[in-house]
Amino acid sequence: MTWSRLFVSEYFSVFVVFVATLPLLAGWACYWLAMRPGLVAVFVPRDLQTSYLSALTLPFALFLAFMVSDIWNRETLYAKTVLQEVQRLDAMLDISRVCGKSCVPVDDAVGGYARALSRYEWDEGWVRPHADVSVAFEALVDTIATAEADASVPTYIRNVLLSGQLDLRRLRTDRYFILHADLAPHRWIVVMVLGMLSLIGLAALHVGKRYQLIISLSTFAIAFSMTVAYTVVLAWPTVDESIIPSEQLRRVLE
Template identity: 25%
Template sequence: MTTFDWGAYDHYGFALVALAGTALACLGLGLILASPRHRPRLAGLAGVAPPFINIIGVLFALTLAFLANDTWSAHDRAITAVTREADALDAIGALTRSLPDTTRRPIEAAVGAYAVSAVEIEWPQLARRVAAPATAAALERLLTLAADPGLGAPLGPAVHARLLTEVMAVRDARDLRVALSQTHVNPLKWLGMAFLGFVTMLSVAVVHVEHPRAALVAILLFAAAAAPTAAIVLIQGNPFQRPTTVSAAPIAARIPPAP
């Protein structure tokens, strides 16, 4: 029986907290605004100018925009890393094409074994923020073959150096996608965003304190815009998890056909 790894999917939990917390804040503010017992005290808050909302609202919007940019930037970097990894595997094949069969075939087999391991073994594990030792071992095997000094004579020093560069590019691209898959939500950043969101809701309530119904409508409209947006950003925290999983197709295309 497999257990669900909550640590690997913490951003879904934070998204749920964002939605539930916003709903509770709306409910609490709505009850306070509608309560006759609090109305005399709230009346003393009247007079705050409506443009005051813009100051806090802009701070909230900028904070959420920066957090969203971090998330989508990580997704773009993951796509770039996968594409670079696949291109480097292609380059290795092109650089070794002129080698004798006895020398070329082990390298081609190592490239194919790495691509198979990366796609079939490591890719599913990236969603759980785990790297596959088998893929690291396959890459180490490829690097060992490419670093063989005996390749210097048939390839030439310049081509051999380029071959090593491309193998190192595969390693760097893999390291980057593994690192991006292991990025967790920063609770302090999102706590600051949540605090600004709540203060924005308070400012909306204060500005409309003389009109409880209008205040409640304004609060609900803000919540309807802010909470789902924050949740959408949060659930995309890992570029190798649904709903925006980075595809392994570029590397899968480098898997040699079955004989």
């Protein structure tokens, strides 16, 4: 089991809640430490410059902003790839129906592959090619191979069907690459470490000051929690079917 499969499963919502809870717990721990009498007695917050906090929060904000930007760009690229798959499937349906009775099995196989994609791989949560989709694709390959061997099928139709098969295989591989290209675990670790350091910096500036600690740590911890949780959810793209013409999508899936 890979780390991505561990995170994206039927317990994905539990994982998101867990990630969102970490900053809140860290904020509470920083508050507890900053109010300890022993620390209050020896630590003088006024000795710290205000630039100290900026030195911690600026790298956190910049790194997280670039990370979210990469995720949004990947989401767009993922949606474009799915749209290309739908267009290619739609074109293959047109070709098979022009072909006539000889290509009816191809028409059925294209529809079966499209429905398998929609159910298992165009949705949020998949991390590797699904076995049922692979079976549907192999069935499509076999059906096209049968059409290739059928002399009653015009040569140009056979060429288009074969080209469509190759494009579908490539696009499926492209989706997998897009999903995993920028999801290295160390990026999430860096975000969490920088966020925790920012919480420590806020606490250090207000050691012994109860109300200042409550306001500063709670607002930052809540913002940190919401941002990280939202970023985790965005990290696993799902197709927005509103970007695909409804008639075209319905035709492919039905």
